[in-house]
Amino acid sequence: MKNFITRSSWHVWALTAAVVLALYFIVLFPTLRLLGQAFSSRGLEGFTTSLQGGQGDQNVLLNTVILGVLVGLLGMIGGFVLAMARTRLNFRGKRLFHWIAMLPLISPPFAIATATVTLFGKRGIITDKLLGLEVDVYGLPGLVIVLALSFTPVSYMNFCGMIRNLDPTLEEAAQSLGASHIKTLTKVILPMLLPGFATAFLLLFVEAAADLANPLALGGDFHVLASEIYFAVAGNGDVAYAAGVALALLIPSVSVFFIQRYWVGKKSVVSVSGKPAGEPRPLSSPWIKAPIAVLAGAWMTLIVLMYVTIAVGGFASILGVDNTLSLEHYRFIFRLGSDAITTTVSMTLVAAPIAVIIGSLTAWLVVRRLKKSAGILDLIGVLGLAVPGTILGLGYAIAYSSPTWLFGHQLLPAIAAGGSVLGGAVGIIMVYVARGVPASQQSSIAALRQVSVSLEEAAASLGAGPMAVLRKVTAPLIAQSMLTGFTYTVTRSMTVITAIIFIVTPETKVMAGQILDEVDAGRFGNAFAYCTVLIGLVLAILIATELLNRLVSRRSHTSKETV
Amino acid sequence: MTIDLHAEPSSVRFTNITKRYKTGRGSVTAVEGFNLSIEPGELVSFLGPSGCGKTTTLRMVAGFEEITDGELTIAGRRVNDIEPHRRPISMVFQSYALFPHLNVRENVAFGLKLRHEPKDKIQELVDSAMESMNISQYAKRAPHELSGGQQQRVALARAIVTEPRVLLFDEPLSNLDAKLRVRMRTEIRRIQSELGITSIFVTHDQEEAMSISDRIVVMRDGRIEQVGNPQEIYQEPANAFVADFIGSSNLLEVDASAVELGAGDNEVLVPVLGTRMPIRTTGRPWDPSHSWKVLIRPESVRVRHEDEASAGAHDVEARVRGYQYFGDHVRVECEVDGLVLESRMYGHGHHFDAGDACRVSIVAEDSRLIRD
Numbered sequence: 001m002k003n004f005i006t007r008s009s010w011h012v013w014a015l016t017a018a019v020v021l022a023l024y025f026i027v028l029f030p031t032l033r034l035l036g037q038a039f040s041s042r043g044l045e046g047f048t049t050s051l052q053g054g055q056g057d058q059n060v061l062l063n064t065v066i067l068g069v070l071v072g073l074l075g076m077i078g079g080f081v082l083a084m085a086r087t088r089l090n091f092r093g094k095r096l097f098h099w100i101a102m103l104p105l106i107s108p109p110f111a112i113a114t115a116t117v118t119l120f121g122k123r124g125i126i127t128d129k130l131l132g133l134e135v136d137v138y139g140l141p142g143l144v145i146v147l148a149l150s151f152t153p154v155s156y157m158n159f160c161g162m163i164r165n166l167d168p169t170l171e172e173a174a175q176s177l178g179a180s181h182i183k184t185l186t187k188v189i190l191p192m193l194l195p196g197f198a199t200a201f202l203l204l205f206v207e208a209a210a211d212l213a214n215p216l217a218l219g220g221d222f223h224v225l226a227s228e229i230y231f232a233v234a235g236n237g238d239v240a241y242a243a244g245v246a247l248a249l250l251i252p253s254v255s256v257f258f259i260q261r262y263w264v265g266k267k268s269v270v271s272v273s274g275k276p277a278g279e280p281r282p283l284s285s286p287w288i289k290a291p292i293a294v295l296a297g298a299w300m301t302l303i304v305l306m307y308v309t310i311a312v313g314g315f316a317s318i319l320g321v322d323n324t325l326s327l328e329h330y331r332f333i334f335r336l337g338s339d340a341i342t343t344t345v346s347m348t349l350v351a352a353p354i355a356v357i358i359g360s361l362t363a364w365l366v367v368r369r370l371k372k373s374a375g376i377l378d379l380i381g382v383l384g385l386a387v388p389g390t391i392l393g394l395g396y397a398i399a400y401s402s403p404t405w406l407f408g409h410q411l412l413p414a415i416a417a418g419g420s421v422l423g424g425a426v427g428i429i430m431v432y433v434a435r436g437v438p439a440s441q442q443s444s445i446a447a448l449r450q451v452s453v454s455l456e457e458a459a460a461s462l463g464a465g466p467m468a469v470l471r472k473v474t475a476p477l478i479a480q481s482m483l484t485g486f487t488y489t490v491t492r493s494m495t496v497i498t499a500i501i502f503i504v505t506p507e508t509k510v511m512a513g514q515i516l517d518e519v520d521a522g523r524f525g526n527a528f529a530y531c532t533v534l535i536g537l538v539l540a541i542l543i544a545t546e547l548l549n550r551l552v553s554r555r556s557h558t559s560k561e562t563v
Numbered sequence: 564m565t566i567d568l569h570a571e572p573s574s575v576r577f578t579n580i581t582k583r584y585k586t587g588r589g590s591v592t593a594v595e596g597f598n599l600s601i602e603p604g605e606l607v608s609f610l611g612p613s614g615c616g617k618t619t620t621l622r623m624v625a626g627f628e629e630i631t632d633g634e635l636t637i638a639g640r641r642v643n644d645i646e647p648h649r650r651p652i653s654m655v656f657q658s659y660a661l662f663p664h665l666n667v668r669e670n671v672a673f674g675l676k677l678r679h680e681p682k683d684k685i686q687e688l689v690d691s692a693m694e695s696m697n698i699s700q701y702a703k704r705a706p707h708e709l710s711g712g713q714q715q716r717v718a719l720a721r722a723i724v725t726e727p728r729v730l731l732f733d734e735p736l737s738n739l740d741a742k743l744r745v746r747m748r749t750e751i752r753r754i755q756s757e758l759g760i761t762s763i764f765v766t767h768d769q770e771e772a773m774s775i776s777d778r779i780v781v782m783r784d785g786r787i788e789q790v791g792n793p794q795e796i797y798q799e800p801a802n803a804f805v806a807d808f809i810g811s812s813n814l815l816e817v818d819a820s821a822v823e824l825g826a827g828d829n830e831v832l833v834p835v836l837g838t839r840m841p842i843r844t845t846g847r848p849w850d851p852s853h854s855w856k857v858l859i860r861p862e863s864v865r866v867r868h869e870d871e872a873s874a875g876a877h878d879v880e881a882r883v884r885g886y887q888y889f890g891d892h893v894r895v896e897c898e899v900d901g902l903v904l905e906s907r908m909y910g911h912g913h914h915f916d917a918g919d920a921c922r923v924s925i926v927a928e929d930s931r932l933i934r935d
Binding site: 458 | 647648653658661662663664731
């Protein structure tokens with residue numbers, strides 16, 4: 001049963017219309033235009049060819065599925081182990097552990113790929129110099145490792161939340177009934193986390209299957225659907241064919257996303273209703289502790305190794321070949337890349353607040369205002385995340401690289417890709433917003449469900465109209481989750497390349513795009529320097545936000561971790 | 564349409580108020596044909612078990628629930644279609660609903676600030692409201708730093724500071740412990756009569772309703788069972804439901820064929836404990852086509868040891884089934900002719916053991932014949 005707020009007032013209608021219109025332009029319209037192209041005859045050709053394995057001699061569809069499954073499994077296990085280590089092992093420096101585990105999330109896509117080549121490539125520091133092995137990381141094995149490392153933070157976060165919410169008394173109950181530590185793990189903890197494993201696997205499957213940046217940098221001859229799309233556009237300019245291939249990737253991605261969201265998500269037996277019934281207790285059995293510690297330790301070592309390589313690589317002539325100290329790379333990026341740095345940061349800082357506003361207003365409409373249509377609006381909102389970046393970007397290229405017409409009137413000029421207004425910046429910002437809205441929306445929905453309706457009723461009974469309630473009560477109470485949405489959008493926007501690869505223009509340089517160019521040209525040193533600067537900037541923004549947050553909410557009773 | 568908030572206490576009139584919710588399969592009626600007129604300055608309680616529609620009715624006054632049918636007026640003006648924030652009411656919530664992002668003072672000032680009152684006026688009104696609720700010393704605290712009772716005082720101060728015409732209480736005391744509840748209800752009554760604000764108080768606690776109200780509305784299944792002052796509700800309950808809900812009661816079956824009309828008004832002779840007792844009916848006259856019950860309050864049942872001297876009243880042999888000691892009173896359960904009677908006796912010197920033989924008498928004047 002909804003409350004009084006469902007009553008109409010023109011403000012609310014105006015706001016609803018504005019939100020729906022915004023969502024339409026940032027996600028729905030590009031997606032629909034893409035589908036339009038995909039269902040053209042050339043598009044359907046691309047679609048059927050993809051289903052049959054693609055044009056070349058390798059089966060691209062199968063490659064994509066294999067990559068997705070392997071990354072899904074590895075990342076799922078990795079996330080579980082890291083989360084168990086953080087929540088259930090006793091050691092010092094848990095905050096540091098957490099930050100390192102999350103590091104891949106705030107770094108650009110090529111960072112780990114480039115470091116992997118430098119460390120484990122044909123002439124890699126470890127494989128060749130140290131061990132004298134003949135290894136080729138290009139192709140499937142390298143991709144699996146890099147993608148798993150990159151996306152594990154997603155499953156790690158997911159598991160952390162779930163394990164925290166496990167009622168520790170259930171384990172005590174099992175043990176008091178005679179279950180050993182191992183049995184408690186296999187019969188109680190693991191079964192309760194089953195939806196978590198499913199979620200982690202599905203999310204990572206989609207991320208890996210749809211990723212474009214790493215297959216470009218590290219795929220070698222191993223082609224996947226996403227790279228097929230890229231080559232169809234960048235190589236042949238065959239947008240319709242690309243849209244058809246995109247459809248083949250879109251269908252499984254979107255299905256898996258919604259299966260995860262509406263089915264697996266609901267199957268969760270872990271209570272998320274209120275406060276957990278106590279802190280998770282440290283594990284006591286060495287038979288469980290040891291493997292977790294070893295695996296988590298190995299994983300962390302690998303991540304640290306990667307980032308040390310990135311940090312050092314920017315200051316070496318050619319890391320692994322000529323290790324002399326050199327500031328050449330930094331000189332290069334500050335000479336040629338300062339443009340890209342300021343553009344990226346400013347576009348991000350424009351996009352993030354917009355994403356937060358749209359996301360939290362959507363959440364508010366979904367939770368408090370709408371009845372039957374709430375589900376539809378919720379779905380449109382999260383579409384920006386459900387549609388893989390490559391495909392959303394292609395949709396933008398199709399929809400916005402020429403003016404938008406409505407009933408014979410020009411509604412919008414070209415706003416994306418070359419030759420459009422503001423050098424295509426508007427299109428890129430819109431993509432940032434589209435990718436940021438879902439996070440903001442989801443965290444705000446969760447927060448709003450915790451805010452008692454009686455607070456809003458109290459405000460109304462004291463004379464606050466619907467808009468005043470929203471401004472003075474609701475918004476301040478979900479400020480924390482809006483902040484989460486902000487930091488998420490910042491990290492996503494700063495590091496994204498896949499979703500904007502088709503609409504970056506020479507006028508609007510984006511850091512992630514510059515890194516791609518440097519990696520393409522084999523100038524790894526420059527790429528490392530860019531990555532380091534980019535990670536530094538993201539961290540700076542995150543820390544500044546957190547400090548601001550502490551300053552503002554010193555009085556607020558809600559305390560929450562960010563990132 | 565806005566109603567001037569700075570005004571005399573107002574009447575509240577419910578005319579055939581009905582609330583239906585649409586569900587998947589048709590609709591559910593939460594409140595039906597609710598008629599009531601509340602006088603200016605009166606404190607009326609809505610009392611009933613959960614799901615009886617009392618809170619729904621209150622929320623219709625606040626404007627949080629739309630009225631399906633009927634008319635609601637405040638101070639003679641129809642308010643059915645007025646939005647909650649434009650109604651001259653304030654509400655005190657069960658959960659207190661204090662804004663967690665504001666401190667105590669800001670919470671109290673919330674409503675006044677919305678009206679853009681001049682700063683010094685807000686200052687003055689907030690100060691006096693906090694003073695009267697004894698919370699001035701917590702002005703700078705956050706709500707979560709206060710105890711439940713203190714939070715409720717803040718909620719009350721916040722509600723009265725805007726000088727509403729009607730004050731609504733939605734089970735405001737149910738989250739407090741027993742002692743505090745008694746203190747707070749006295750406090751609420753004091754403030755309410757000082758300010759003379761028309762108030763509606765929703766509760767499921769009959770003792771609370773009895774102690775605080777000018778009148779009580781007893782509800783069941785969305786309908787009014789009885790309206791009356793606390794004495795009427797307790798002494799002259801309209802039916803067995805009201806009698807059973809208010810206080811504890813012995814309700815005895817009546818064999819209609821054995822009832823004879825008595826001497827006085829509304830008095831009938833009813834066979835109880837082997838004798839014909841003159842018992843008054845409540846409200847309606849005797850009508851053998853209905854089902855009736857005899858209501859005997861436990862305090863009207865006297866139990867004495869077999870060897871104690873009789874007080875002269877008609878008494879019968881019985882056997883003690885249970886005995887509980889409460890300090891100021893004792894509760895005795897006796898078995899008479901297969902019936903179980905509960906007795907409550909105040910003062911000291913009453914001691915029984917289960918299994919004791921005893922004699923039981925009933926104060927007929929305080930007993931009533933009521934509709935089932």
